[in-house]
Each structure stands twice: as C-alpha cells, then as structure tokens.
Amino acid sequence: MPSPACIILAAGEGTRLKSKYPKALQPLCGKPLVLHAVDAARAAAADPVVVVVGAGAEQVRTILADRDVRIACQQELKGTGHAVMCAEEALEGYQGDVLVTCADIPLVRPQTLSRLATEHSQSGAAATVLTTICPDPTGYGRVVRDEEGRVQQIVEHSDADEQYQRIQEINTGIYCFQAAALFAILPRLSADNVQGEYYLTDVIPELLRQGQPVAAVTAPDWQEVMGINTRAQQAEAEKIARDRVCQRLMEAGVLLLEPTSTFIDCEVEIGSDTIIWPGVVILGQTQIGSDCLIESNVRIENCRIADRVQVRHCSVVTDSRLGNEVQVGPFAHIRDNSEICEQARVGSYAEVVRSVIGPRTYDKHFSYLGDARVGADVNIGAGVITCNYDGQTKHRTVIEDGAFIGSDAALVAPVAIGARAYIGAGSVITKDVPPDALAVERGPQKNIEDWAKRRLEK
Numbered sequence: 001m002p003s004p005a006c007i008i009l010a011a012g013e014g015t016r017l018k019s020k021y022p023k024a025l026q027p028l029c030g031k032p033l034v035l036h037a038v039d040a041a042r043a044a045a046a047d048p049v050v051v052v053v054g055a056g057a058e059q060v061r062t063i064l065a066d067r068d069v070r071i072a073c074q075q076e077l078k079g080t081g082h083a084v085m086c087a088e089e090a091l092e093g094y095q096g097d098v099l100v101t102c103a104d105i106p107l108v109r110p111q112t113l114s115r116l117a118t119e120h121s122q123s124g125a126a127a128t129v130l131t132t133i134c135p136d137p138t139g140y141g142r143v144v145r146d147e148e149g150r151v152q153q154i155v156e157h158s159d160a161d162e163q164y165q166r167i168q169e170i171n172t173g174i175y176c177f178q179a180a181a182l183f184a185i186l187p188r189l190s191a192d193n194v195q196g197e198y199y200l201t202d203v204i205p206e207l208l209r210q211g212q213p214v215a216a217v218t219a220p221d222w223q224e225v226m227g228i229n230t231r232a233q234q235a236e237a238e239k240i241a242r243d244r245v246c247q248r249l250m251e252a253g254v255l256l257l258e259p260t261s262t263f264i265d266c267e268v269e270i271g272s273d274t275i276i277w278p279g280v281v282i283l284g285q286t287q288i289g290s291d292c293l294i295e296s297n298v299r300i301e302n303c304r305i306a307d308r309v310q311v312r313h314c315s316v317v318t319d320s321r322l323g324n325e326v327q328v329g330p331f332a333h334i335r336d337n338s339e340i341c342e343q344a345r346v347g348s349y350a351e352v353v354r355s356v357i358g359p360r361t362y363d364k365h366f367s368y369l370g371d372a373r374v375g376a377d378v379n380i381g382a383g384v385i386t387c388n389y390d391g392q393t394k395h396r397t398v399i400e401d402g403a404f405i406g407s408d409a410a411l412v413a414p415v416a417i418g419a420r421a422y423i424g425a426g427s428v429i430t431k432d433v434p435p436d437a438l439a440v441e442r443g444p445q446k447n448i449e450d451w452a453k454r455r456l457e458k
Helices: 035-045 057-063 082-089 110-123 179-188 200-209 229-253 451-456
Strands: 005-010 049-053 070-073 097-102 127-133 142-145 153-154 170-176 214-218 282-284 299-301 316-318 334-335 352-353 368-370 372-374 385-387 397-399 411-412 415-418
Touching: 005 035, 005 082, 005 299, 035 049, 035 057, 035 097, 035 110, 049 057, 049 082, 057 110, 057 411, 070 082, 082 170, 082 179, 082 200, 097 179, 110 127, 110 200, 110 214, 127 200, 153 200, 153 214, 170 200, 179 200, 411 415
Parallel strands: 005 049, 005 097, 049 070, 127 214, 282 299, 299 316, 316 334, 334 352, 352 368, 368 385, 372 397, 385 411, 397 415
Antiparallel strands: 097 170, 127 170, 142 153, 142 170
C-alpha cells in the first residue's frame, strides 16, 4: 500500500487554555503538542506531512524548522474545513490517500494511524472516520449512524440537540480521505452553523449525498484519541503520556521503584538494570546508560550519562555529561555543559559549572568549581572554590593531573596549578603554581593571651 500524505491541523488559539502561547506549542511530556502529531505521522510512514499553522504561526514554524514538513498558513481561523482547504496548495498534484489529524490529539499512536490508512485503502471508501466510544462525550462531535450501522453524519457538540448529545460514539477529528474526493468537496462547504465556521465534518454528509461510501474505524482506547481543550484535559493527557513512558522503560529492563511519582519526558532513553528511585525527574533529551542508580528527588535534564553511574539523592544535573562509574551527590549541582569524566567523584553540596573534571578526580564536599579544567587524579578539598568572576568577565582555572588542593583554598582565576602541585589549606592563590611545588598563602598566626577573658571582664 502506498504511504498516505498527512495534514496536521495546528492553527488553533487554544482560547480555553488561557495561555499566551498557541495551542500547538503547549507542552506535553517534554514536547510541544504539534511535534507529537508530526512524529506520530512520520512513524506511521506518512509522506508528505503538511502542518497548517495559524495562531502563533512564526513560533510554530520555528519549532518545526528541523522537521521534514511542509507548512500551510491559515490566515483567518474559519474552522477545520477551511484549514484543510489551506493545505491543498501544499499537496498540489498529490493523488493518493491523505490522513487528517490535529495537533491537539497528541496521544494517538502511529499504529492507529497506520490501521486507519490501511483499512481506508482496503475499503475503497472516499472517507474513513476514526471514532471511539467515550464515557463523557461532552465537547466532541457525535457520530450518527443509520439502522444498518453506516455513518450518516457527524454533528458538532455545539449544534447537537438533546437526542444527539446522548450518543457516546464520537468523532475523534482524525480521518483518511481520497485526496481527490476531499478537495472536490471542500469548496462546497457552508458556514451556516452556530460558530459560523467551515466544518471538516460536513464533508462526510456531502460525500454520502453524492453516493460515495464512507467507512469508520473505531479506536478501542478512547484516551488515545482524547483532545486537549482545557488545562484539566492537558493534565490528564500528561499523566497518560508519562505512564506510557514508564511502561516503555520498564519493558526495556529499567527498574522504576515507584512509577507514579517518577516524571520522565517522552524522549528520554535509559539502559537496562538502571534503578530509578521515587521522586525522580528526568527531562529533555537525556540518555542514561545501564546499571546506573538514580536516587530519590534527583533532577536530570538534557544530559548524557554513561554506565554504572550513581546520582545520589537531591542532586541536580543539567546540560552535562557523566562518564562511566561517576558518583555525584548527595545535594550536588552540575550544570552548564560540564563534564565529569570516568570514575570521578563530586560529593555533597558541591557545584560544578562549565567545567571538566578529569578521571578519578575527587571533588568531595562544599566546593565550587566554575570555568575550570581539572585533570586526572586531583584531590579537591572541602570548601575549595574557583574565583572565576571579576565582576565583568569569567576567567578560567586550570588544575593539572595529580594536584592536591587543600581545604578552603580559593583559586583566583585566571590561574594554573601545575601537575602534582600542592596548595595549602586556607590559601588564596593568585599566581600560577609550577608542577611539584607547594603553594601556601597565609598570614602568620598570632595568639593574644587572655584576650577573651579581658573582654568578658569589661
């Protein structure tokens, strides 16, 4: 069967969401709604894919810039039928079948789209409607069938009388059409309805009046085809999407100790035998290897984490890379394109920013390393800081292999510490230290006898 084209309707404002952002850009499981629709269409082998933009058109175009899609613009938001009319030019000359779906139906699975396209092609129908039985059909168009079960019409909720509103079979807003039949009917649509819009649903009765067959495919899971029009629906869809992610990861061998309290974005990848404790949040394009331990209340975003890594509780790691057998935390913060190399340790209340920590280096407690390049086998004592900012510019600190930085040392950048050099505890280092040297910067200790006793006597 030839691949169908796909039109994705993504022009809506999402008024009921009460957001300054268009509906297509509302987030779901770490990805804008429109990208869920595009990726599902692509996974169903649809080609070409046309996205109809309208509200926030330039913002939506920007999001779609790295996707292989065609863009059509609906200048005036005059309904779903009008939106599909706007896509006709982008499909000029196309003669096959065309799927029509919506950006605000983000949970539809590629398998469902494929099944719809396949059954439509096999049936020879001019149009096939994807329907489902919904326990609460409020807000959805009702599918009206004749006595023999054939689709007769689709009535929008706002136009439905009491009899029609009792129908639980709903139009999901997803269709498959013969392209020629679809684009021949669209110019005949009328806007004579409550909303004053051109409904795509009106194509169905028009086809029936012409004697062209209309089929229906029923999705067994109504939640898969739920639309998002309110924040409550968005929250419900978010839960479903995240449950799917957890299920996918567990089937791949990841141990989630408490899936209901774990928040993992849809594009996160995690290797087998990794253990995720409760309260963990993993976001963005994160990839985590095998045999890792991610303890409770950890947040990881846009990171690359290798195998056998431990991220201890209450740590935050963003936009960074952790090598094999790294240990981080508890209560550590690693951010802004840092790299922690294999077998290194970043301990409790340590912060690493825009820095590279070499293999087997220990950065154990209460330290701050910003704009630093630290070599292999270095010891960073408790309380060590790199003074990387002079009030106007960030400066680099270099610590070479095997150096030992004593507790509470302050390294005033730009500064370089040579290989195997030692820095005495409490020193403020403002000049480069050569390899194998000992650098100590302290004022002489002065003890004043009985000073405290005399102060109390006063």
